[in-house]
Amino acid sequence: MSDAYPDERLAELANELRGMVIAMLCHAQAGHPGGSLSAAEILAALFFSVMRIDPRHPDWEERDRFILSKGHAAPVYYAALARRGYFSEDTLQTYDELDSLLQAHPDRHCPGVDMSSGSLGQGLSVGLGMALGLRLKAIEARVFVVLGDGEQQEGQVWEAAMAAPKFGADNLVAIVDDNRIQLMGDTATIMPVDPIAEKWRAFNWHVLEVDGHDPAAIVNACAAAERAKGRPTVILAHTVKGKGVSFMEDTHEWHCAPVTEDLKEKALTELCVRKMRR
């Protein structure tokens, strides 16, 4: 907890994570920029304010758990873990390389990664299993699962959504990175998931909606989730795909695409400008 950031610095931190993501993806010449950039504030809020974790003891039994169910956003997860101190920032240069801890999709053997992911739709079920396990062990910790909005097209998400309220799993928090775009285009066109808040409500979840680029709003929603007893909470975090880099914003073209050196410089300049404006 001692290395957590004051909440007013979270926005700045999120932008730094974005810069680390761009550098990583350029170095690897692979990866998913759009969904990594949209989740920067969510990861910043969770890892630097909300979650009770100890990077020096990644396996501390009483810790909060985290699952990046939208595993393709691994770069922003790794950036957050490195900045939080789970491993060195130099390690980020090994992303997606042979023998690296930092696999293209998160692998449980990496410090700070509580569960492997990558095949969409599976994380919420695993999170529910962890939440039930925490309760069985009488540990008062929570489980946070970040999903993509397109991921909600997977049927298993709704199997888990049906099950969690049955068990009154109020130690389970789902956060949907609702950036409205998936690989081939707009989620609304590919396969509409709306009305999404109504769906979660109908499944008996405590539903909160926030601006997913406002770290304080995310922190507050996580606190509200802790106060809501008897049922799980889902936070619908409205975001912009590719947030922070003008040419990546709000387009599916940058769902998965390599970043060239030129575009990296352009992106980093923009991110720096935005940071200075604050």
Add this chain to the structure above:
Amino acid sequence: MTEMLAMRDAYGQALVDLGERDKRVVAVDADLASSSKMNLFAEAFPERFFQMGIAEQNMTGVAAGLAAMGFIPFTNSFACFATCRTTDQIRVSIAQPKLPVVIGGAYSGLLGGKTGKTHQAIEDIAVMRALPNMTVVAPGDGVEVRKAVFAVADYGGPVYLRMTRDPSPLVFDEGYDFKIGRAVLVREGSDVTVITTGIMVGRAVEAADVLAAEGISVHLLHAHTVKPLDEQAVVAAAEKTGLVVTAEEHNIIGGLGGAVAEVLGEQRPTLMKRVGVLDVYSESAPNDDLLQKYGLTAGHIAQAARSLLERRAAPAQP
């Protein structure tokens, strides 16, 4: 008269005894606990039993989460659904992170209680065997089920445990030593080797008796663990007679027969005959009719053995 016991009855009681001994053991069900007899565990330890409803994918993921928390979850469904409906969940959430989940497959093979091809599992061994990090155990009788339950709980990695529904002959006595990955020599013989997995061991014993009356001596090896296969025992059993029949209530592709052929093909090429379902989907019918039509009786094993002996005796083709 051979004593009979249903594997599922042995399973339910073994789970209760295991749960008593080890508080880390939890059970996750997809509305079939009364079929598999996991309901005995549910009654004994309600706080450690999680009913997930008819949602096998979620059940499998929840089990992975519980395993990540240090528990030893047993999932529960029919073998066909437990493996094929959830293959990707098993692959990504259990096998890749090497989590110690025991995937319980009830009602494997053809004898699902007159349910037909939708509920019969003839691909499950092949599918589970192809997953890295996965161990595949198919006990041969109720005694072995009990031993297997305790062994897989201590194993510390992903296991597929394949069982059957109806009463079947008891082959083993309590005294023998069960080790995952170690095949059991059931009968010493000299003319032809039969290698079995799962419920076929009882039918193979029957076949060996029939063949013995004809003066044919069967060397019978039971591979309750299909993966990792006991390669040393398989090669030694093949060397003993030079002829190998494999027998499984499963497709002849990708199961025990395939596994034995892979080992012998590389280490000790041997004349073989695979007894199993001949790559077709079956149907709903009484047990005896199914076993007869789809080639899974003691008689089919005996006939396979005779055919190998005849092939060896026949003059070489020009």
